[in-house]
Amino acid sequence: MKYDYDVIIIGSGPAGFSCAMQSSKFDKKTLVIEANEESFGGTWINSGTIPSKALRETARIIQRFQSQFDDLSQEKAYQHHQMQELLKYKNETLKSKNSKVENDFKKNEVDTVRGFGVLKEKNTVEVTSKDGEKTEYTAEYIFVAPGSNPLKPKGFDLDHNKVMDYTSVLNLTHIPRKLLVIGSGVHALEYATTFSNLGSRVSILNEAESFLPFLDNEISEQLFKLLEKQKIEIFSNAENIEIDTNSIRNTTEVRYNLRNDNEGNRTRVIETEHVLYLGGKIPNTKGLGLENIGVEMDDGGNIIVDNDYKTNIDNVFAGGDAIGFPALASASFSEGRLASCNMFGIKALDVPPEIPFAIYSIPEISSIGLTEKEAKARGYDVTVGRAYYKNITQGDISNQQDGLLKLVFETENLKLVGIHIIGERASDLIHLGQAVMSLGGDVRYFINHVLNYPTYSEAYRIAAFNGMNRVYKAGVKYKKILKNKE
Numbered sequence: 001m002k003y004d005y006d007v008i009i010i011g012s013g014p015a016g017f018s019c020a021m022q023s024s025k026f027d028k029k030t031l032v033i034e035a036n037e038e039s040f041g042g043t044w045i046n047s048g049t050i051p052s053k054a055l056r057e058t059a060r061i062i063q064r065f066q067s068q069f070d071d072l073s074q075e076k077a078y079q080h081h082q083m084q085e086l087l088k089y090k091n092e093t094l095k096s097k098n099s100k101v102e103n104d105f106k107k108n109e110v111d112t113v114r115g116f117g118v119l120k121e122k123n124t125v126e127v128t129s130k131d132g133e134k135t136e137y138t139a140e141y142i143f144v145a146p147g148s149n150p151l152k153p154k155g156f157d158l159d160h161n162k163v164m165d166y167t168s169v170l171n172l173t174h175i176p177r178k179l180l181v182i183g184s185g186v187h188a189l190e191y192a193t194t195f196s197n198l199g200s201r202v203s204i205l206n207e208a209e210s211f212l213p214f215l216d217n218e219i220s221e222q223l224f225k226l227l228e229k230q231k232i233e234i235f236s237n238a239e240n241i242e243i244d245t246n247s248i249r250n251t252t253e254v255r256y257n258l259r260n261d262n263e264g265n266r267t268r269v270i271e272t273e274h275v276l277y278l279g280g281k282i283p284n285t286k287g288l289g290l291e292n293i294g295v296e297m298d299d300g301g302n303i304i305v306d307n308d309y310k311t312n313i314d315n316v317f318a319g320g321d322a323i324g325f326p327a328l329a330s331a332s333f334s335e336g337r338l339a340s341c342n343m344f345g346i347k348a349l350d351v352p353p354e355i356p357f358a359i360y361s362i363p364e365i366s367s368i369g370l371t372e373k374e375a376k377a378r379g380y381d382v383t384v385g386r387a388y389y390k391n392i393t394q395g396d397i398s399n400q401q402d403g404l405l406k407l408v409f410e411t412e413n414l415k416l417v418g419i420h421i422i423g424e425r426a427s428d429l430i431h432l433g434q435a436v437m438s439l440g441g442d443v444r445y446f447i448n449h450v451l452n453y454p455t456y457s458e459a460y461r462i463a464a465f466n467g468m469n470r471v472y473k474a475g476v477k478y479k480k481i482l483k484n485k486e
Ligand SMILES: Cc1cc2nc3c(=O)[nH]c(=O)nc-3n(C[C@H](O)[C@H](O)[C@H](O)COP(=O)(O)OP(=O)(O)OC[C@H]3O[C@@H](n4cnc5c(N)ncnc54)[C@H](O)[C@@H]3O)c2cc1C
Pocket: 010, 011, 012, 013, 014, 015, 016, 033, 034, 035, 036, 040, 041, 042, 043, 044, 045, 047, 048, 049, 050, 052, 053, 115, 116, 117, 118, 145, 146, 147, 148, 166, 187, 284, 288, 319, 320, 321, 322, 327, 328, 329, 330, 331, 332, 360
């Protein structure tokens, strides 16, 4: 072999991990370089996806248990639990995920090396160990998956105690009585509802004009009602945010102005105990030597790739957060695997471009395809079908009556163009609709097939009937609706 390896992978997050596993299954000699001395798995396992979901799961279990019993419903988690106790579950999950990744590498003969990788030439990566020792490795292909880091705020500093980001929040020693989340994205909603369910009084300071504007309108409406129920306030259009400690009152004081303030740009103040800053992420593409070999990046530092996850340099591929949107673990797994398929000339099956997304708030939100508004703007004649969780037996049984599943489908042929869900299990439920959608099915699937009962999937059946009845009311004979095969 001309090179030490067939492929060198920089980073062991979901993109690097899946590229390594797929390459090893193709019998390719694979090396993973990981800068973190202790653990593999990147943001996915150590500071992002899994820890935030494990903490959320704990909050959800407490909330579900308390809401089941009237005498417990007004209790606050902080009256009974220490943060460390809640994080124990998270720590155990991380440990088991970490050793799973390490074992998968070993079992599949993927070599690993700890240290910081820098591209020296298009086939050469130099790794600097923590002792400063430098070693060079060569490969036919390079896969760059260095992930991302939290964006630093403008106008104030993080002390990682009173003012935290998504990494330091995992070191909290107690459940805050009051928490201000600064952010306008999915992160902000997830952590806000997690802490609210732990009993914290939570507010969100949103620098944008609207909050999660990409959601379907009716899902947003439901969400805002639920946030009101949880007493989570959102202050939008915030700018010039500054943070100080008020030592007399022993609080953290957040001052800000409103953009386009019609009260004369007065300074507003929120007093809180802790601040959690969730202002987005930046790709870890600085210092990687990408410029040494002329890899193209956009203004935000994201690596530019084509549909095969190939950069402008023939043998260099990239994936995960370093290539920008959607910057999800779910998508990163797929990107790493597809990059490997493309490197080694084994074209993967074409997968539909639609990917679902999930927001792990309490309750969850998940969507795929077009919102009703987007579908109409694109000229589709669409009808919608709705199922409210209060009408689903499983919702009643589980005491989870808040939620909505909404189907958006073409009136003419009943084909699904979008599915939008807010409520318990939304992130799992979406996949039934996704499968029907990607196999070209229509809403009749949900009534022609027997679905387990009671389950949350019943929502699909109820929403399908609801939508079809709407088509019927608009003048199409029921016989035609049921028989129509395009
Ligand atoms: C709080 C939070 C919650 C999230 N929740 C979800 C969710 O619910 N669902 C979802 O799909 N996504 C979620 N995400 C997003 C998800 O975590 C990321 O999209 C995903 O981890 C990106 O994967 P990656 O492989 O690109 O990089 P990462 O997971 O960031 O891993 C990159 C690895 O590369 C290493 N590295 C970097 N530079 C070098 C170098 N030069 N040499 C060697 N090693 C290097 C790093 O040490 C790191 O281990 C969440 C993110 C956060 C922050």
